[in-house]
Amino acid sequence: MHCPDCYSQRLVKNGFNALDKQMYLCKECGRQFVLDPAKTAISDEKKKLRLLLGFEDMLPQVVQSTRDGSRQAQNTASLVM
Numbered sequence: 320m321h322c323p324d325c326y327s328q329r330l331v332k333n334g335f336n337a338l339d340k341q342m343y344l345c346k347e348c349g350r351q352f353v354l355d356p357a358k359t360a361i362s363d364e365k366k367k368l369r370l371l372l373g374f375e376d377m378l379p380q381v382v383q384s385t386r387d388g389s390r391q392a393q394n395t396a397s398l399v400m
C-alpha cells in the first residue's frame with residue numbers, strides 16, 4: 320500500500336468519503352485517496368461528468384453558430400425580398 324502520487328508508504332487513515340470508502344492521507348505529499356476498486360468507479364463517474372460538462376461547454380458554440388446561421392438566412396431572405 321502506497322501513495323499513488325509519491326509512492327510513499329507513510330499513510331494514515333483519513334475517514335471515509337461520500338461513498339463510505341476508507342480514505343487515506345499521504346503524510347509525504349498530503350494527497351488524499353481511496354484504496355479500493357470503487358476508486359475506479361469514482362473516476363469513471365468523474366470522466367462521465369467531465370464528458371457531460373465538456374458537451375455542455377460545446378453547446379453554446381453550436382447554439383451560437385445556429386443562431387448566426389439563421390440570422391444570415393434571414394438577412395439573405397430580406398435581401399431577396
Ligand SMILES: [Zn+2]
Nearest residue numbers: 322325345348
Ligand atoms: Zn504521497
